[in-house]
Amino acid sequence: MYNPLDPEFRDMIPPSVFQGKGFEEAYKTAIGQYAALRAYGRTSRAALRMLWGDKYADHARAQAYIDRIECAPLYIRQFKYFIESLAVSSLWNERVAANRLLNIINDPETKDSTCLAAIKELNVLTGITVIDEKGNTRSRKTLDEFYAMEAAQRQADAESGAATQH
Numbered sequence: 001m002y003n004p005l006d007p008e009f010r011d012m013i014p015p016s017v018f019q020g021k022g023f024e025e026a027y028k029t030a031i032g033q034y035a036a037l038r039a040y041g042r043t044s045r046a047a048l049r050m051l052w053g054d055k056y057a058d059h060a061r062a063q064a065y066i067d068r069i070e071c072a073p074l075y076i077r078q079f080k081y082f083i084e085s086l087a088v089s090s091l092w093n094e095r096v097a098a099n100r101l102l103n104i105i106n107d108p109e110t111k112d113s114t115c116l117a118a119i120k121e122l123n124v125l126t127g128i129t130v131i132d133e134k135g136n137t138r139s140r141k142t143l144d145e146f147y148a149m150e151a152a153q154r155q156a157d158a159e160s161g162a163a164t165q166h
Contacts, residue, residue, distance in 0.1 A: 012055055012056065012059070015061050015064035015065050015068060018064075018065050018068035018069060018072075019068045019071070019072060023068075023072070024072055024073070024074040028074065030051045030052070031069065031072060031074050031075050031078060032074075032078050033050075033051055034047045034048070034051050034069060034075065035075050035078035035079040035081075035082055036078075036082050037050060037051075038070075038079060038082075039079055039082035039083050039086060040082075040086075040091065041091060044066045044070065045057050045062060045066070048062060048065060048066055048069070052065070094125065097125060098122060098125055098126065101118045101119075101121055101122040101125070102122065104118040105118045105119055105122065120137055123137070124137065127140055128140065
């Protein structure tokens, strides 16, 4: 719990100071970097940690710091600038999606059901499996496998047709 008399927190800026012109002028660069991290999809807690450190990000009132930063006019302008200037493909593409799914899969804290869902999505994304017209996931067949399967089906149909005619 935050105690301003605790030596560990003595050098921390109180949340109430994280606002106003003085704050924006003193931390202009950090606010711009924070806006860039947020525009690229980093969490507010991660951006706070990267720019102000663990003490702020792990603080009981971390959300108060985040709220004040993200409501600052400078942040709002910077964030809007970054969002409007970024190409969507630089924010999200096949490789980023695969990376995020791998992060979910490899995170030891991920629930089994979430992990399996991520594996299923990654398999579809990478073409290992496909989703059929009924919404079921199945293994992708090569063209040769498809033609062999079709030929076997035609042969079975022909044999069953011949058997019913006799």
